Amino acid sequence: MRIPMKLKADHLPGGPEEISYPPEALGQSLALVDCNNFYASCERVFNPKLNGQPIVVLSSNDACIIALSNEAKEFDIKVGEPLFEKRQIIEKNNIVMCSSNFNLYGDMSRRVMDLLSGFISDIEIYSIDEAFLNFSGCANLDKGKDITEYARTIRQTILKCTGIPVSIGLARTKTLTKIASKLAKKSKKAGGVLNLIDSPYLDKALEKIHVVDVWGVGIKSARKLIEKGIRNALQLKEASDSRIRHTMGINGLRLVYELRGISCHSLDNCPRPKKGILCSQSFGRKVTDIAELKQAITAFVANAAERLRKQKSAARHLTVFMLTGFSEDKQVEKNQSVSIKLPTATNLSSELIRQAMKAVEKIYQNGQSYKRAGVRFDELVPSEQTQISLFEQSDSDKTSRLMETVDRLNDKLGSGALRYGTQGAMHPWKAKSEMVSPRYTTCWDELAEVLAN
DNA sequence: TCTGGGGTCCTAGGACCC
DNA sequence: TCTGGGGTCCTAGGACCC
Numbered sequence: 350m351r352i353p354m355k356l357k358a359d360h361l362p363g364g365p366e367e368i369s370y371p372p373e374a375l376g377q378s379l380a381l382v383d384c385n386n387f388y389a390s391c392e393r394v395f396n397p398k399l400n401g402q403p404i405v406v407l408s409s410n411d412a413c414i415i416a417l418s419n420e421a422k423e424f425d426i427k428v429g430e431p432l433f434e435k436r437q438i439i440e441k442n443n444i445v446m447c448s449s450n451f452n453l454y455g456d457m458s459r460r461v462m463d464l465l466s467g468f469i470s471d472i473e474i475y476s477i478d479e480a481f482l483n484f485s486g487c488a489n490l491d492k493g494k495d496i497t498e499y500a501r502t503i504r505q506t507i508l509k510c511t512g513i514p515v516s517i518g519l520a521r522t523k524t525l526t527k528i529a530s531k532l533a534k535k536s537k538k539a540g541g542v543l544n545l546i547d548s549p550y551l552d553k554a555l556e557k558i559h560v561v562d563v564w565g566v567g568i569k570s571a572r573k574l575i576e577k578g579i580r581n582a583l584q585l586k587e588a589s590d591s592r593i594r595h596t597m598g599i600n601g602l603r604l605v606y607e608l609r610g611i612s613c614h615s616l617d618n619c620p621r622p623k624k625g626i627l628c629s630q631s632f633g634r635k636v637t638d639i640a641e642l643k644q645a646i647t648a649f650v651a652n653a654a655e656r657l658r659k660q661k662s663a664a665r666h667l668t669v670f671m672l673t674g675f676s677e678d679k680q681v682e683k684n685q686s687v688s689i690k691l692p693t694a695t696n697l698s699s700e701l702i703r704q705a706m707k708a709v710e711k712i713y714q715n716g717q718s719y720k721r722a723g724v725r726f727d728e729l730v731p732s733e734q735t736q737i738s739l740f741e742q743s744d745s746d747k748t749s750r751l752m753e754t755v756d757r758l759n760d761k762l763g764s765g766a767l768r769y770g771t772q773g774a775m776h777p778w779k780a781k782s783e784m785v786s787p788r789y790t791t792c793w794d795e796l797a798e799v800l801a802n
Numbered sequence: 803t804c805t806g807g808g809g810t811c812c813t814a815g816g817a818c819c820c
Numbered sequence: 821t822c823t824g825g826g827g828t829c830c831t832a833g834g835a836c837c838c
Contacts, residue, residue, distance in 0.1 A: 408824040431823040476820045567818050
């Protein structure tokens, strides 16, 4: 099931009536299941003493507030605010502070998602605490069972089995389910489930939603919209196509169609590998020593490379970035970065670290202090297709040793696991190097060893 | 040497999401 | 003193080719 509209960036339709939609664009029954205050709820599952108490969950270095329980939301605290600004309120009101524990949250998330998959097979896990479900064609609902009741059953099951409270919004498009779940969370009457599918109250619901709370509208776009008199989701839904296209681009137009019940974002139920992998961290203090920076970057590269190998990818491109932190006048951070096109795609830590160190040396300025740094791998390719240039043709001794290794590994892994050959036929200008294409990442280390000798 | 236009690829930066 | 750590997609502009 693909996106029904050819709403490409270069295509500006005159209006929805000019396009014919396949039935699934208009008639889907979707749900968003959203865990309430997820991190705070997880902390409560493992420490029931926290039930009923106001809680905030803090980021690494305990620098920022990244989640709040309902009780904590009563105070003047918002997600994303730095702790030092709110410390007084927190201490005065005996709000409990928890340092974040992402292993725990990931584990709880898996439990919730497993339960959901048991109810509905067509599911997209959208984030650590959210999943979209597609009820269209769901066998359990064929016998006229009420979809709202079914959603309540799901909700109760999750709560009973995991201890995590969730809200469920039902609607025709993803954007509308987001709104439904938001309202379900707020309304006491809804009991955690709100169904806006073909609802006569849909427009009333949209009117209650401020534009900045619409999925896909950030602070920048919201400001522009408000300037034009568009304050709520209903006004956004009724705005003219050309106006939206002009102020918010193609994504804005997709979003408005979704508000009108025309699905532009289909369910993505087959998780694709990441297109880029990054690892970065704030130091929590100023770092000026290049040795210390190198040590940190080495750790980041090792972490990111592991994730790279886990999804069976290799990177062709590497970027190291270092930020100086906020300047005295609270203006922007200075972001310095160096990108390196790798000679061949790789997911080998040793090679990636070597390249990253070169980048650090390029960026580093004596006397400059850095507050944050990171590394990013881009242009990822499946590692089965990865080719590494292993040796020069002239080095016949190394060649024969390598061929022996390849044969041995093929014996171990099954023939064809690795192959070797020259690239010369395809790319005459590279005729000097020979290539080996490992199809199994487990071979990397052994190959690397041969290379090193 | 001058002139034009169309097309593609790459990159940096912006905006948004959780 | 103290401002998280991941991601995705789109766009504009420059370089380059024909």
